[in-house]
Amino acid sequence: MSDQPRVEIYTKTDCPYCEMAKDLFDAKGVDYEEYNVSEDEALFEEMVERAEGRQTAPEVFVDDELIGGWDETSALDETGELDEKLGIEREDEVEHRRLVIAGSGIAGLTAAIYAARSNNEPLVIEGTEPGGQLTLTTDVANYPGFPEGISGPELINNMKEQATQFGADVVNGVIESVDDSGRPYEVRMKDGSVYTADAVIAASGASARTLGVPGEDEMMGYGVSTCATCDGAFFRGEEMVVVGGGDAAMEEANFLTKFAEKVYLVHRREEFRAEDYWIDRIEEQVEEGTVEILRNTEVTEIHGTPEAGVETVSLVSHPEGHPTAKLDDPETEKYDLDVGAFFIAIGHTPNTEYLEGTGVEMDAEGYLQTRGGKGGGQTKTAVPGIFGAGDVVDYHYQQAVTAAGMGCKAAIDADEFLEDEERSASTAAEPAAAESD
DSSP states (O other): OOSOOOEEEEEOTTOHHHHHHHHHHHHTTOOOEEEEOTTOHHHHHHHHHHTTTOOOSOEEEETTEEEESHHHHHHHHHHTHHHHHHTOOOOOOOEEEEEEEEOOSHHHHHHHHHHHHTTOOEEEEOOSSTTOGGGGOSOBOSSTTOTTOBOHHHHHHHHHHHHHHTTOEEEOOOEEEEEOSSSSEEEEETTSOEEEEEEEEEOOOEEEOOOOOTTHHHHBTTTEESOHHHHGGGGTTSEEEEEOSSHHHHHHHHHHTTTOSEEEEEOSSSSOOSOHHHHHHHHHHHHHTSEEEETTEEEEEEEEETTTEEEEEEEEEOTTSOGGGGTTSTTOEEEEEEOSEEEEOOOEEEOOGGGTTSSOOBOTTSOBOOOOSSSSOTTBOSSTTEEEOGGGTOSSOOOHHHHHHHHHHHHHHHHHHHHHHHHHHHHHHHHHHHHHO
16 A cells, blocks of 8 residues: 555553554554553653543544544444545455354354354454453453463454464454345445355444443543543542442452552442452452442432543432432432542443344344254344354353353354255255256
């Protein structure tokens, strides 16, 4: 590529979204300058100034134009606008693939490994969060075979390398829609490119939910974040809030104790959903004074400015929990808390919008309905040749090992489907061949 624009990426150590941004430009064959701000205060201040006050990494610039963080960069890539800024011309040819896998988390990559070993030449489309939720996990301690634990990004990178070694292709991009009105299926990307596929495995995972309270959108990137491992170090010495009651919230609160003056863990109920392992670790932090748990409490507003960052959060509490539903109750207490950073870990929404309009059945929250049960075909959806695996199906277990198992099942189910299709086509062709003799 000639006359390549100048690309600069501000990053930090142990930042999964930074790695995603770099992987995106690497996949495009675009050179870039990387500035790691982790241990360089002057470089960090430079980043904040150039990024109009944003205190989060990565921050991407093309020819001195602020593109933004990972969300903004990937959004431009989805529409093809990033390629235009980079001077990359898109190919308009429709490429046919035997199997397309939507998603590059642990379910999608496991499916890719098994599908590639079955010579189904899978194409893995990475999606909005390449690597899935596991890339945001600092320590995976319960994945079998790693007695000392393994980081989420390392596990995902190993699986990706394993899948490509067996013959899987991995491309960056986001699926806009799937047309199941004819065969092969048409997979249309958000950047306008199109693939056709004999079978599709939906393993596109889930995206982080937000609270929807005043100040949240305005302060996102300015002290409000959904990724403690990405942004926690930027707020060293501050008091911080983590909202949530599951494993993710517990892990983020535990991680932030390395940087925070104190971490407030806000949960709207009395009981936590997290496993005992994480609850025990947080209780240890409570005893040490590094974490304070605010049970039966909810956030109603986040206060601050992009220039000054997060300053205070407004909270309500009620002894019976879910206080925002009891604002007029005399037992509901309202108060403000001075903090410098705010992290959200309240669960996820399945990424299944691209299957709307197909015959694939979903529940009210968007989770795919698969056959389940015993024997083969457990990952089949209502549309022949479309299968579901991982967090787009599983709203209950949501574990790395169960996602991997479902990815394996989906690949085997897809392989059986493709073989049956080939046999049917061959059988149908035999009488026609005999008539022509």
